[in-house]
Amino acid sequence: NAGVTQTPKFQVLKTGQSMTLQCAQDMNHEYMSWYRQDPGMGLRLIHYSVGAGITDQGEVPNGYNVSRSTTEDFPLRLLSAAPSQTSVYFCASRAGHLSNQPQHFGDGTRLSIL
């Protein structure tokens, strides 16, 4: 049972480069989301999706793009990487966007922007 799978696990980028962080879930969950985790800041919501074709902004969306073409996948794109985007990124999913069920997290992508 894979759950939520994130790739890559680690990545180093130069300022201005773009890249896509991948997230896939095999639980047929409607709701998927992206968080970043920084020391002293806890987890902050970047973008979320309540189903295929539907996305919305979270707390800290600037500099990031998302799309949801399938139920399973929810990639996060960094358009032009900046040092302030150095962080650990977590993808999470939940059964049903109005569900009372809790979220399940992947193991994260550790991203460094030089």
Next chain:
Amino acid sequence: QKEVEQDPGPLSVPEGAIVSLNCTYSNSAFQYFMWYRQYSRKGPELLMYTYSSGNKEDGRFTAQVDKSSKYISLFIRDSQPSDSATYLCAMRVQGAQKLVFGQGTRLTINP
């Protein structure tokens, strides 16, 4: 002021001790309360999940919610070195998408 406040620690206790972890919050509309455990270099994993006020027990873990005081707690009995991790509280308003996290408390259980 943050919506959810959690003492980041670090907290260090001897094996077998009872551990108390706490969060306070300001939004009285929060209805769902969660505790996640996060080991180093891993994603948060759900530990306890409660709705509204009251207590919930699961093995050595007990979660308490006091909505009148806007205060939630996680108790760990007979703590083990394997309990060493960062513990994150999280909460959500019913019908809302956003899950609001505390900043996490780093806990070490010393053998």
